Amino acid sequence: MNRETPGLTEVGVQNTTDASTAWVREVLEPDQLTGSKMRYGRRKLSRGTLVLLWALRVYVVFMVFIVSLAIWNALHSVG
Amino acid sequence: MTNLPMDLNTPTAGISLEDVKRAQDRRQVQRYRAKHRSWSLLWLLIGPGILVMLGENDGPSMISYATTGAAYGIGFFLPFIVLTFAMAYVVQEMTVRLGAVTKRGHAELIYARFGRFWGFFALGDLVLGNLLTLVTEFIAIRAGLGFFGVPPALAILGALLLNVAVVLSRRYWTWERVVLSLAVFNLLFVPVAILAHPVASEVVRSFFTWGPLPGGVTGGFVLLIMSNIGATVTPWMLFFQQSAVVDKGITTADIPQGRIDTALGAIIAAVAAIATVLATTPLFLHHVDASNFQGADFATALVPYVGNIGATLFALGLFEAGLVAALTISLSSAYAFGEVTGSARSLNSTLRGGWPFYAVLMAAAAIAAVLVLLPNAPLVFITLIVNVIAVLAMPPAIVFLLLLVNDREIMGQHANGRLANFFGIGVTVFLILAGLGFALITVFPKLLPA
Numbered sequence: 001m002n003r004e005t006p007g008l009t010e011v012g013v014q015n016t017t018d019a020s021t022a023w024v025r026e027v028l029e030p031d032q033l034t035g036s037k038m039r040y041g042r043r044k045l046s047r048g049t050l051v052l053l054w055a056l057r058v059y060v061v062f063m064v065f066i067v068s069l070a071i072w073n074a075l076h077s078v079g
Numbered sequence: 080m081t082n083l084p085m086d087l088n089t090p091t092a093g094i095s096l097e098d099v100k101r102a103q104d105r106r107q108v109q110r111y112r113a114k115h116r117s118w119s120l121l122w123l124l125i126g127p128g129i130l131v132m133l134g135e136n137d138g139p140s141m142i143s144y145a146t147t148g149a150a151y152g153i154g155f156f157l158p159f160i161v162l163t164f165a166m167a168y169v170v171q172e173m174t175v176r177l178g179a180v181t182k183r184g185h186a187e188l189i190y191a192r193f194g195r196f197w198g199f200f201a202l203g204d205l206v207l208g209n210l211l212t213l214v215t216e217f218i219a220i221r222a223g224l225g226f227f228g229v230p231p232a233l234a235i236l237g238a239l240l241l242n243v244a245v246v247l248s249r250r251y252w253t254w255e256r257v258v259l260s261l262a263v264f265n266l267l268f269v270p271v272a273i274l275a276h277p278v279a280s281e282v283v284r285s286f287f288t289w290g291p292l293p294g295g296v297t298g299g300f301v302l303l304i305m306s307n308i309g310a311t312v313t314p315w316m317l318f319f320q321q322s323a324v325v326d327k328g329i330t331t332a333d334i335p336q337g338r339i340d341t342a343l344g345a346i347i348a349a350v351a352a353i354a355t356v357l358a359t360t361p362l363f364l365h366h367v368d369a370s371n372f373q374g375a376d377f378a379t380a381l382v383p384y385v386g387n388i389g390a391t392l393f394a395l396g397l398f399e400a401g402l403v404a405a406l407t408i409s410l411s412s413a414y415a416f417g418e419v420t421g422s423a424r425s426l427n428s429t430l431r432g433g434w435p436f437y438a439v440l441m442a443a444a445a446i447a448a449v450l451v452l453l454p455n456a457p458l459v460f461i462t463l464i465v466n467v468i469a470v471l472a473m474p475p476a477i478v479f480l481l482l483l484v485n486d487r488e489i490m491g492q493h494a495n496g497r498l499a500n501f502f503g504i505g506v507t508v509f510l511i512l513a514g515l516g517f518a519l520i521t522v523f524p525k526l527l528p529a
Contacts, residue, residue, distance in 0.1 A: 021094040021099070023102070023106070024094050024098050024099055024102040025094070027102040027105045027106045027109065028098060028101060028102050028105060028328070029182070029330055031181075031182040032098070032101060032105075032182055032328060032330075033093075033094070033098050034093075034095045034097050034098055034425075035093035035094070035095065035098075036093075037182070039191065040181075040183070040188070040191040040192060040489060041191070042191070042192060042193070042194060043192040043193065043486060043488070049482065052478065052482075053193070053197075056474065056475050056478060059474060059475075060200070060471070060475065063471040063518070064471070066471075066518055066519070066522050067464070067468060067471055069522050070464060070518075070521060070522045071460075071464060073522065075460070
């Protein structure tokens with residue numbers, strides 16, 4: 001692949017505006033280029049979403065307990 | 080897209096080999112679109128949806144369908160399977176839109192929009208759940224090939240080497256087409272079903288009457304229902320399809336084809352699942368107790384009813400189910416790792432630039448393979464616990480999916496509408512409650528009357 005594409009190396013990203021790679025910019029949308037991906041910021045959370053996330057945290061703690069219990073029971077029955 | 084929540088300006092644009100490979104694929108898509116070659120366009124754009132659905136028709140799932148056929152025969156479970164795949168479509172369609180609009184994987188979006196805790200939680204439970212699931216896939220591979228007398232070590236090593244060979248193509252397109260061609264063999268269960276000579280009128284009637292249900296509603300039936308609903312959409316499916324959509328380079332213009340791809344996958348997977356139930360129905364009709372059957376036991380037990388050819392196809396189907404799932408699930412772990420850590424996350428990456436991605440992918444498969452081969456490894460325990468882990472991981476993953484797909488800052492006009500939310504939230508609540516019930520019953524079996 002890199003032999004067919006002058007200006008590119010196996011290392012990966014190379015800053016270039018070479019005409020040989022201009023077609024890539026035309027074909028891909030800006031966010032599809034590995035070197036020009038914009039970073040999303042944190043989402044502003046509403047009160048409802050915050051409550052939902054706390055409910056998820058409680059759920060996770062509860063399920064960790066459940067899974068631990070399942071592991072304990074399984075080990076106990078195997079033993 | 081409006082009001083993009085950026086905290087960085089566009090960095091210096093560079094072109095990588097990964098970009099070039101993706102651009103080559105996209106250029107072909109644009110050519111076909113310009114020429115209005117709809118079928119060719121669809122051929123180029125299918126992949127993630129079919130793979131995720133057939134990947135979910137994995138080793139344990141096919142055993143579960145076989146057990147269902149042997150326990151209940153033709154009846155309630157045939158339309159029920161269609162319902163579960165319809166629910167899977169509702170959920171997976173949202174991942175297509177998310178990937179196409181944001182060009183980011185599920186783990187990456189959770190990390191970016193909800194912070195480090197949830198990002199690493201998503202990664203952690205996915206990788207752990209996937210590792211345990213991979214163990215069950217290698218068990219299926221071992222069982223399927225064991226029917227033909229292939230030694231376990233050879234079967235596992237062969238599957239592992241195939242995974243390495245396909246990945247080392249360092250091309251998403253190649254990987255996808257190879258795995259798609261393997262996934263087609265999920266339909267091997269269809270000829271087995273035909274060889275089992277199901278009564279067509281009974282099959283058709285079951286879809287209209289949702290019956291019969293031999294034995295009525297029992298504790299075992301409720302457990303089976305909840306287990307099936309809870310396993311309809313598993314976390315790796317959300318992560319895999321969204322990441323694969325991004326890796327493939329799907330854009331908003333391709334969303335219609337992405338939906339067709341997902342629907343096709345759901346239909347093919349439902350057909351294979353129903354065929355598996357029909358294939359083992361003779362065991363129900365002849366009162367064969369299959370409750371303790373493992374992988375290849377079904378193939379052996381089916382010989383009197385579907386012949387050697389049917390049994391051989393069944394064993395091959397089981398091998399295929401495990402193999403395709405192993406390939407897709409190990410990839411989903413690598414995608415999530417790259418997305419959360421900010422490292423490479425594409426099968427188009429070079430080996431040098433993307434070595435952490437490839438290392439995670441290989442390590443996930445290799446660790447599971449070694450565990451299966453280890454003498455006295457707690458495989459029964461792992462098989463038991465894998466569903467409980469999946470249930471732990473599912474609610475956060477699916478809640479974040481809904482939050483993200485309703486996030487108009489990133490989704491713009493492609494965010495969920497009222498109808499999509501009606502179905503999406505309905506299915507989500509249903510899946511969560513069923514999964515939670517299944518987990519509780521697994522841990523506290525006495526909750527359910529006998």
